[in-house]
Amino acid sequence: MQYHLRIFKSISMKKMYLSGLLFLNALVLQSCKEKEKQAIVDIEVPVVQVMQQDVAIESEYTGQTYGSSDVELRARVEGLVESMDFREGSLVKKGQLLYTIDPLTYQNRAEMSKANLAEANSMLIKARSDLDRIEPLASIGAVSQRELVAAKAQYEASRAMVESSEASVRNAEIELGYCRVVAPISGVIGISKVKVGDYVNRGPGFIINTISSINEIRVRFTISEKEYLRIVRLMKEKGVSLGSGIENVGMVLADGSPYPSKGKMNFADRQVDPSTGALTLEAQFHNPTSIIRPGQYVKLQLVTEFRKGALLIPQRAVNEMQGLYQVYTIADSNKIDLKLIKLGPAYNMCYVVEEGLTPQDRVVIGGTQMLRSGSVIKPNDKKWSPDSTDLSSLIN
Secondary structure (H helix, E strand, O other): OHHHHHHHHHHHHHHHHHHHHHHHHHHHHHHHHHHHHHHHHOOEEEEEEOEEEEEEEEEEEEEEEEEEEEEEEEOOOOEEEEEEOOOOOOEEOOOOEEEEEOOHHHHHHHHHHHHHHHHHHHHHHHHHHHHHHHHHHHHOOOOOHHHHHHHHHHHHHHHHHHHHHHHHHHHHHHHHHOOEEEOOOOEEEOOOOOOOOOEEOOOOOOEEEEEEEEEEEEEEEEEEHHHHHHHHHHHHHHOOOOOOOOEEEEEEOOOOOEOOOOEEEEEEOOOOEOOOOEEEEEEEEEOOOOOOOOOOEEEEEEEEEEEEEEEEEEHHHOEEEOOEEEEEEEOHHHEEEEEEEEEEEEEOOEEEEEEOOOOOOEEEOOOHHHOOOOOEOEEEEOOOOOOOOOOHHHHO
């Protein structure tokens, strides 16, 4: 009997021990749930109001820079280069001597042409003298008319010879002048493709150097045929032309820094390239500091679209997943609501929202990895402006 009583007491104590453990576990779980719930409620995230305003949408294009004038220097005579009278990469002035080509051959040609001219002048003087002598004799019948006609013909031939010799002299002097290559414009000269002692040939394909005037810089870029049609319709609504009606064109340099001054459109090409389906346009910028050189690649920003009453949100508020764009909005009782949206073009550091939001919505910006739809948060409303280029303070 006592044995069975001890067994019963032992079983009762174990049940009481297990019950106590279960009770303590329940208290711990309840406490954890309350702390977790309290932690979720205490999450503070920055929230911004959806903005609605008129915006001018800019498009970005990659272009290449050119000088306002890029003149290629070509040799117009053949011969050895005797001198280079400039420093490569320096500024040169219009009319400045750049190269000297061996002039000896052309000097000889000029002297021969002058000698032929002197001989032709002597023949002309003799022919004029003969004609003056024969004309009075022919008038009194002392010589035949045949001799008079011959004298006149000889005089005309001599005069033509003089004119031909004069032309030869001018041509020889011009060729001799081509032995001195001078700068056709003022600007920056490039690296020479020939050195002293090199033999140069005449012809359009033999370029010896290039001079660029860079006080003004031209930037050429291309747009697609589809973009061209859209922009042309927009320009027509504004009453301006595509070639020269767009002003305030922005430029971004290769290091990402914006160019300080704005440019304007110069022209649009007469046709769309049938091989690429693109249209070439050109913008012009002032370059007083000569920081822009020909051949650079830059990005151009120009207004190509206007939207009235567009809805704007910061780019930081948008999450992308498998090609779908979504934002967290604040619903009733500060609960999170996940919404799918349709994005339009970018504007500064914002997006234009075409579908999915209203001007009354507030969206969460930053810390979205910790959020779930239906979670309760503590919103921290932030003031912001879509026209600001720096929105990093919104998540601080």
